[in-house]
Amino acid sequence: MRISAGHNAGQKLKNARAGRLDIANWANRGFSLVEVLVAMTILAVGILGIATLTGTALKTSSYSQALTQAVNIAENRLEALRSVPFDNLELTDNLTARTDLLRACAGAAPTFNCVPTNTIDVQWSATDFTATGKMRFTWTYVVTYLDIDGNGVAAPSSDGAKRVDVTVAWTDLLWHATKNVRLTTIITRR
Numbered sequence: 001m002r003i004s005a006g007h008n009a010g011q012k013l014k015n016a017r018a019g020r021l022d023i024a025n026w027a028n029r030g031f032s033l034v035e036v037l038v039a040m041t042i043l044a045v046g047i048l049g050i051a052t053l054t055g056t057a058l059k060t061s062s063y064s065q066a067l068t069q070a071v072n073i074a075e076n077r078l079e080a081l082r083s084v085p086f087d088n089l090e091l092t093d094n095l096t097a098r099t100d101l102l103r104a105c106a107g108a109a110p111t112f113n114c115v116p117t118n119t120i121d122v123q124w125s126a127t128d129f130t131a132t133g134k135m136r137f138t139w140t141y142v143v144t145y146l147d148i149d150g151n152g153v154a155a156p157s158s159d160g161a162k163r164v165d166v167t168v169a170w171t172d173l174l175w176h177a178t179k180n181v182r183l184t185t186i187i188t189r190r
Helices: 002-018 023-029 033-081
Strands: 103-108 111-116 120-123 134-145 161-172 177-188
Touching (some): 033 120, 033 161, 033 177
Antiparallel strands (some): 120 134
């Protein structure tokens, strides 16, 4: 037995001089504290990166939902304004049967700014609730006379066209900033 033990010890020494590891011995020795700390640091950095991406994804998703809703509202408002008689688009109207089109307008030709008296509340997802559980959108529009005949004067009586810019605004709950979207159309005299 002494011979094999000496032979085994000699083989280990020979392997160590050659730079080879004794696999059986290496597997039993475990990890050092430094190796564990390095591995934990790498893992922590990876988890923090994923957590940051998750937060960014939530913000982007919330903004995308609000933007989609704002575009839908703007399209709806443009269609509603098409029901207003051409000559009344830029006039204050407190008596219309459509309460969603009540508005106060101010300005002088060729541009008028109109502010509807109503806001639009939309039920929102559970993560973005305001105190009332709804996201509030406001909308305004600008009517601009267009100079179609090129005479240098934009007049609806002779040109028969008005550009309508509808702007829908909201406060993004995650970014805490006012955002808006604007859609434009041209309405002509029928």
